[in-house]
Amino acid sequence: MLSPLSWLKDYTDIKLSPKALGDKLTQVGLSTEKIITKGNDTIFELEITPNRPDLLSIIGVAREVAAIEKTKIKYPKLKTTLKPTTKILPLEIKTDPKINPRFTGIIISGITVKESPPWLKQRLEDVGQRSINNIVDITNFVMLELGNPIHAFDYDKIEGQTMKVHLALGGETFKSVDGISYNLPKGAVVISDKDKIIDLCGIKGGYNSGTFEDTKTIFIRVPVEVPNLIRRTSLTLGLRSEASSIFERGVNAGGTVDALKRTVDLILELAGGKIASELYDLKADKFESWKLKLRIEKLNKILGYKISLKQVLQILDNLNLSPKLLKNEVECTIPTYRNDLKIEEDLIEEVARLYGYNEFPKTLPVGEIPTRIVPYFKNYKIDEAAKQLLKAGGFSEVYTYSLISEKDLIDNELNPENTLRVDNPVSIEFEYLRPSLKPNLVKAVKENRSYFKDINLFELGKVYKGPSLEKANEKYYLSGISTQKNFPEVRGILERLAKELGIKEDVGQYIDIVSEGIFFEIDFSQILEKINLTKKFKPLPKYPPIVEDLSIVLNLNIKTGEVIDEIKRQDLLIVRVSLIDEFNDSKAFRIVYQSDERNLKNKEVSKIREKIISSLKEKFDAQIK
Numbered sequence: 001m002l003s004p005l006s007w008l009k010d011y012t013d014i015k016l017s018p019k020a021l022g023d024k025l026t027q028v029g030l031s032t033e034k035i036i037t038k039g040n041d042t043i044f045e046l047e048i049t050p051n052r053p054d055l056l057s058i059i060g061v062a063r064e065v066a067a068i069e070k071t072k073i074k075y076p077k078l079k080t081t082l083k084p085t086t087k088i089l090p091l092e093i094k095t096d097p098k099i100n101p102r103f104t105g106i107i108i109s110g111i112t113v114k115e116s117p118p119w120l121k122q123r124l125e126d127v128g129q130r131s132i133n134n135i136v137d138i139t140n141f142v143m144l145e146l147g148n149p150i151h152a153f154d155y156d157k158i159e160g161q162t163m164k165v166h167l168a169l170g171g172e173t174f175k176s177v178d179g180i181s182y183n184l185p186k187g188a189v190v191i192s193d194k195d196k197i198i199d200l201c202g203i204k205g206g207y208n209s210g211t212f213e214d215t216k217t218i219f220i221r222v223p224v225e226v227p228n229l230i231r232r233t234s235l236t237l238g239l240r241s242e243a244s245s246i247f248e249r250g251v252n253a254g255g256t257v258d259a260l261k262r263t264v265d266l267i268l269e270l271a272g273g274k275i276a277s278e279l280y281d282l283k284a285d286k287f288e289s290w291k292l293k294l295r296i297e298k299l300n301k302i303l304g305y306k307i308s309l310k311q312v313l314q315i316l317d318n319l320n321l322s323p324k325l326l327k328n329e330v331e332c333t334i335p336t337y338r339n340d341l342k343i344e345e346d347l348i349e350e351v352a353r354l355y356g357y358n359e360f361p362k363t364l365p366v367g368e369i370p371t372r373i374v375p376y377f378k379n380y381k382i383d384e385a386a387k388q389l390l391k392a393g394g395f396s397e398v399y400t401y402s403l404i405s406e407k408d409l410i411d412n413e414l415n416p417e418n419t420l421r422v423d424n425p426v427s428i429e430f431e432y433l434r435p436s437l438k439p440n441l442v443k444a445v446k447e448n449r450s451y452f453k454d455i456n457l458f459e460l461g462k463v464y465k466g467p468s469l470e471k472a473n474e475k476y477y478l479s480g481i482s483t484q485k486n487f488p489e490v491r492g493i494l495e496r497l498a499k500e501l502g503i504k505e506d507v508g509q510y511i512d513i514v515s516e517g518i519f520f521e522i523d524f525s526q527i528l529e530k531i532n533l534t535k536k537f538k539p540l541p542k543y544p545p546i547v548e549d550l551s552i553v554l555n556l557n558i559k560t561g562e563v564i565d566e567i568k569r570q571d572l573l574i575v576r577v578s579l580i581d582e583f584n585d586s587k588a589f590r591i592v593y594q595s596d597e598r599n600l601k602n603k604e605v606s607k608i609r610e611k612i613i614s615s616l617k618e619k620f621d622a623q624i625k
Contacts, residue, residue: 003061004126005042011062011074018042024068028353053249054337057147067318078261086274095165097284099189102224104256105280109217111273135211138266147252148222148259149243153209155217160194176204188233202230202247220263222256253287254336294330294347302348305360315354383460393493395458395480400440403430408439418467433464437479445481454484476524490520502532545594546605551625553585558620571608
């Protein structure tokens with residue numbers, strides 16, 4: 001949006017320098033992209049956010065300047081009463097408020113189409129527009145000034161003196177006022193006379209009803225359009241205009257009559273003519289201002305800072321919101337050009353914006369650290385810990401779809417009748433919610449066999465159990481598959497996971513092992529219920545350990561874990577026992593002795609060793625090598 005300083009001064013008193021004004025506009029949320037010096041004038045190039053279509057006009061920007069400068073806006077004086085001053089000409093208008101919420105217009109006869117005066121040409125040139133003729137220039141000028149798009153039709157070219165607003169069927173040819181032809185999409189809002197389409201509403205006027213040098217009578221239309229209908233047509237045709245940009249965001253529905261009056265005043269002044277009809281103003285709604293209340297207590301709570309009531313009222317008054325102080329709240333009257341002010345929080349934002357965000361003191365966030373887990377809380381650190389441990393064990397993580405096919409279920413011996421099915425699947429490949437992670441992991445192995453010799457994959461994700469929605473059960477599962485690792489290796493990784501999560505129970509009760517590959521699946525939801533992340537930290541021991549290895553011959557049926565447990569039971573000074581080597585019936589164990597209170601002597605360790613040997617011989621018939 002280009003806003004010349006000279007034009008802004010027509011409507012409000014500006015005391016700030018151009019740079020200071022640009023800074024102020026930026027501070028209140030009206031971003032100034034460029035400030036251009038052009039002769040004796042200054043042009044502000046402003047970035048307008050989609051929620052503020054009122055700022056797509058010079059008056060809209062002037063209102064912001066007036067609010068900053070704490071002055072009142074000076075609106076153009078409207079002279080006409082829109083009453084007929086000559087013979088009334090006939091015109092039948094048929095419209096639908098669903099596609100054209102408001103249709104405002106009037107006929108002027110006896111005009112002279114000619115070149116615009118220098119001041120009007122200059123105003124348009126300052127904002128990047130070229131002059132066409134006095135009638136077209138006036139409609140463009142008023143649109144840029146007030147923010148309501150306006151279009152002038154050559155009345156004598158409207159066949160049958162009939163205008164009908166309707167939706168295009170699709171495929172119709174339309175020639176715009178600049179001579180370019182378009183094939184209209186279905187649903188475009190258009191105006192037709194008795195024989196042809198004469199206007200592409202909200203975007204472009206028609207060549208066959210345009211205003212040229214021979215035009216003597218015009219119909220001026222100031223409409224309200226439906227934003228999504230205009231935007232859809234504009235995108236489909238790749239055709240944008242100043243008018244479509246305004247209509248897409250939401251035009252000032254209450255400003256059509258004033259915009260028409262301003263246009264008529266300028267036409268009567270610059271092109272002559274007389275009003276040749278009553279005012280047409282077809283609408284289903286009144287399009288009046290609305291009330292919105294602001295509670296002072298909520299304002300202070302949301303902002304976290306108390307602005308004086310006097311300042312609050314002053315800011316709202318500067319914004320032309322007519323604040324009225326009630327008991328504990330302020331009632332505002334919202335003008336129709338502020339479509340963005342719908343709820344109380346919008347008013348709070350306006351107060352904060354005009355007060356100045358930089359004026360708020362810097363404070364640290366306040367509040368209490370929660371001690372209870374909120375409903376549906378998920379600790380992703382636990383998921384990450386599990387993933388990192390599996391990655392360290394040689395597995396690679398995969399993500400697969402939650403939807404699978406009936407074939408996937410049958411191939412993995414899963415019953416489709418006991419599986420949740422989507423009513424309207426996009427394809428048969430994505431028909432069922434997976435009851436297990438296995439089908440996708442098996443498929444992943446098959447797809448990667450030609451690229452890798454050894455494949456180790458895992459996934460942590462949701463599965464969906466139950467034959468029907470009423471009995472459905474959503475759970476987290478941790479599953480993996482390997483073409484390389486054996487069961488003891490996999491179990492060792494999972495036992496380490498259980499240890500890291502503080503689970504003392506045997507993790508084996510949650511593991512499902514199947515024959516194809518070395519596949520495992522764990523109900524991770526059950527794991528989450530049993531985790532204990534509370535850890536006890538011990539300081540590093542002050543005294544060094546004594547480490548020795550013990551080799552024994554055992555019956556092959558004796559489990560290593562039982563031997564380790566038996567060794568540990570012999571004395572509290574034994575802090576760690578591990579298997580370091582084995583061959584046939586021979587096993588070598590490393591035993592670590594350590595005290596937190598003193599240095600150990602060889603004599604003490606010898607006695608413990610003798611006790612260990614004696615116990616192993618007695619319980620397992622072990623032989624020392």
